[in-house]
């Protein structure tokens with residue numbers, strides 16, 4: 001058998017073993033915990049959302065991919081905001097020791113703050129925006145929580161630019177702009193993309209919390225709604241959906257990342 | 265007035281004094297080799313000439329003017345090639361050409377790029393990335409990039425020392441040929457005495473550091489073009505090689521190395537190192553060098 005096919009089959013095979021064990025454990029748990037729906041019960045309640053993934057039956061009662069679409073679109077906006085703010089900050093940190101000494105401490109203080117703490121501040125900040133306040137607050141929260149890996153990885157990447165690359169630019173007397181865009185940015189890209197991937201993971205983590213608190217339509221709000229309806233099967237269904245989407249996003253980003261890694 | 269001149273230059277890295285009181289003058293069109301073993305400050309010396317480093321004291325003059333920074337008039341071939349890994353061969357060279365000749369037309373610039381790729385025989389690889397090239401090919405790209413900006417002086421920092429002996433030999437011939445065609449001033453830094461003798465008009469040994477100084481220049485008046493195989497039999501070549509080696513290691517060291525390696529006779533001088541081997545000359549110039557490094 002072709003060795004490549006063999007490793008793929010192996011990977012899938014082992015993963016299946018894990019998933020089966022997980023299902024069995026879940027079934028076992030559902031027999032002792034009365035409130036926990038069994039896998040089959042979960043499937044029964046989730047069915048209308050899966051079989052018609054794009055249906056729109058009401059504000060919260062929509063197909064799962066449609067719900068996921070809302071969440072992803074909000075995440076995308078917050079995420080790109082995070083990159084747009086985080087990358088330049090990372091560059092400044094990487095380029096200037098002084099800048100680092102001034103701003104690194106405050107970054108280290110803000111970095112561990114939970115999205116649940118930022119969200120109320122975000123909504124309060126955009127209070128005057130009226131109906132949009134919730135959305136802007138959520139975007140603010142996603143952006144501020146997701147940008148740190150981009151900031152830090154970019155800074156590390158800039159510091160790791162080989163002196164020889166910079167010397168090439170110095171000998172050619174490249175202008176500051178050319179030095180930045182022709183040498184420093186390309187040389188930092190592999191690090192930047194590691195940051196981008198980690199940031200995306202965080203942005204996706206934050207979305208659920210943001211939707212729960214703001215009630216904006218999406219997977220997270222759906223989860224919270226179903227909890228309020230005591231529809232526990234759909235909580236599990238939402239969790240699985242969130243997990244799978246997060247996994248797919250991470251895989252996609254590491255594909256892009258490895259492309260840049262192999263170039264530099 | 266000499267073309268490039270170093271006057272009483274000292275340079276330390278931290279508290280470690282790398283170069284002490286270095287004086288050097290290089291004439292226009294001259295091919296000078298600076299020979300020294302690794303870690304002795306060769307790259308530091310070259311960075312000073314390039315303007316990438318400033319001397320702690322003393323001055324570096326190019327055509328009588330003090331060098332204040334790097335510039336494309338001094339083309340450098342870096343020790344580790346320093347090609348930008350995200351650009352293809354042609355793009356790496358084009359980056360330099362576009363920057364140095366902004367007034368040229370796009371056509372003129374791309375011709376310049378292609379001509380220099382052809383000069384180092386890499387036309388078939390023009391659209392490859394550096395990581396898809398062998399070490400020798402990368403080094404040729406690096407040489408092409410430097411020649412393409414038409415510098416008035418070429419600074420080559422151990423351009424061939426990372427290559428295998430065969431590729432090294434080929435590239436030595438290419439460098440000799442390029443120099444013969446362009447008559448540029450060249451400073452070649454090398455750890456290979458034979459390479460210096462093969463290519464240079466003048467060899468300047470760098471004495472053992474710390475605080476390395478330049479030894480007295482040794483003129484190489486071997487006729488050109490020089491053929492590597494024939495040189496090995498030439499008495500003048502052997503005399504020069506022994507002389508340079510001696511300068512590099514200092515008298516006692518050179519003698520000890522000669523004794524401890526090959527010969528049983530205790531009082532033999534480095535000049536005589538070749539005698540027992542006339543029947544079997546070294547196949548490659550590097551064989552000789554390695555022995556000296558190992559024992560010294």
Ligand SMILES: Nc1ncnc2c1ncn2[C@@H]1O[C@H](COP(=O)(O)OP(=O)(O)O)[C@@H](O)[C@H]1O
Nearest residue numbers: 277278282300301302303304305306307308309
């Ligand atoms: N940036 C630096 N900082 C500290 N020490 C350095 C630096 N660059 C070189 N050195 C030291 O200076 C000495 C000479 O280095 P270098 O000029 O690179 O030697 P060579 O090119 O002959 O091998 C070495 O001992 C090296 O450790």
Ligand SMILES: [Mg+2]
Nearest residue numbers: 306307343422
């Ligand atoms: Mg060196």
